[in-house]
Amino acid sequence: MNKAELIAQMAAKAGLSKADxxxxxxxxxETVSETLASKEKVSLVGFGxxxxxxxxxREGRNPQTGETVQIPASVAPTFKAGKALKDKVNA
Structure with a gap:
């Protein structure tokens, strides 16, 4: 599902226009991105x-040359699914 399909599904289920x-x-x-950038977490009970x-x-290797390269420290966004979402996907 791409963004346009997601928007269409959301509009249909919520009774909104596609623009809304x-x-x-x-x-x-945007809100989730800004919150993660400020090092806070976003919890949606039942979803994740x-x-x-x-x-x-850390140290890594270039797979083409085998050369050792330094991979700098970074901050990565992560998502942990909640129990209700896991149960629905596994049903």
Whole structure:
């Protein structure tokens, strides 16, 4: 499912216009992004938790040359599915 299909589904289920559903989706993604950038987590009970996790610097290898390269430390966004979502997917 791509963004346009998601917007169409949201509009149909919520009884909104596609324009309103797109605004809602954009507001949601922007809010989650800003919250993660400020190192806070977003928990949606039953759905899951979005969180920013620190990744330590490490050493890696270039698969083409075998050369050792340094991979710098970074912050990665993660998502952990909640129990209700896991149960629905596994049903």
């Amino acid at each position: 559903a797109e605004k809602a989706l954009n507001a949601f993604t 938790t979005f969180e920013a996790k620190n990744r330590a610097a």
